[in-house]
Amino acid sequence: MRVSAAIHRAFEISEIDDRLYAAFIEHMGRAIYSGIYEPGHPEADANGFRRDVAGLVRDLKIPAIRYPGGNFVSAYNWEDGIGPKEDRPTRLDLAWRSKESNQVGINEFATWANELGIDMMLAVNLGSRGISDARNFAEYVNHPSGTYWSDLRRSHGVEQPYNVKMWCLGNEMDGPWQIGHKEAKEYGRLADETAKALRQLTPGAEMIVCGSSNNEMPTYPDWERGVLEECYENVDYISLHNYYGNSSRDTLNFFGKVEETGRYIQAISGVIDFVKAKKRAKNDVHICFDEWNVWYHDREEDSRRWRTWDWPEAPALLEESYTFEDTLFVACLLNEFIRRSDRVKIACIAQLVNVIAPIRAEAGGPAWRQSIYWPYQLASLYGRGRALRVSVDGPTYDCKVADDVAYLDVAATHDTQAGTVTLFIVNRHLTEAADLRMALTGFENARLAEHQVIEGHDLMTRNGPGQETIAPVPGKGLAVEDGTLGGAIAPLSYHVLRLRV
Incomplete structure (x- = not known):
């Protein structure tokens, strides 16, 4: 399979917002309790947070994290998680039919995030609550002193405000499953007024x-139009969510869902542009793809279990065990986010630990990297700077969700500060290697400084505690000569090449 490709120094897409590699963690299952937080664990620090998990998170170089939900936030009283722990109430979490002990609240989570150098993106409850509670939460979090809520924070041992700059106005309010589900116009009006109040603070x-x-929501994409017509001038991003699966066991169709995501982003970009033109607005609204991941392996079984269980505390839920096939899919999806970085400025892998997550941790036991950890980490580390347009001319295939899907999926970034160009390449072909020739126009003096590859695994291979089989290794077979990158890309393989330029 012969593939020719090209990049050009001058042909840029956009500056990549570092928050393209953000994450999400919710009070759900074991994401918090026995995930990031487990007092009494051999690796627990003085605050009860697991150092082993924190180390794996730190290595991801996550710029921001969305918290505390998710469906959870739509019936959450943030005040339950502040003050002395012994006085905090245990509540029923209606979203996931479990108990919430509130032993981790905003101050504990902020301490953990701050130690890891991660900015918080906080969600407010616009399901069961509204503007007043969102305003109080923001005052507690962000106001310096001299008011009821800011002084209450100080009495809880937090002298300085957190200065949180990113606020999610509810969660999935289009979903009938959501506590406080609303129609588009109703929600858009509430979001508009909440945004104005939070901006004053x-x-x-x-x-x-x-x-x-x-x-696939029946209201898509008219929901976005209806919401934005009510609040366009007072918001900065509109969020998109999507989860992916391969229940049909059709690998090429699974990979083709990345192209479907590109259409999703393009469609909502068109809605944004339409509303901006209709309102004669001056500001731009971008996309925050703040929930994405593979989720299907145990989804049906989990759905049956959590709907019938008797309100357990921090139960095992949505603990997907990811495969090598999922590794390749996540790599391609991250490539798509890079290619769409002119519209998608923030994206959050959902979630971070235990719950459909790149990191797993056993209660009282070890933590480990799942297979999808690696493409997420490599993109986060090296997918910075400016996204470059990539021209690819090679064989394609048709599948149920998309036509003309390129077997060779390529994204490229140019980091002028680091003096590097990074290429992210996935060969989606099931059996054939790609004989690649890529012109590096404008980078004629480029030299290959690093080549990492994940390849050679059965598609259903998984990582586990003490057995991280799927991991990047030094690559070979590719070289740069006279401004051209050439060599063989094995079938079902993921490559990250860093060029000094």
């Missing part, structure tokens, strides 16, 4: 309004 704060829960 924190000038310059960024507001993220709920878009569709996925692109």
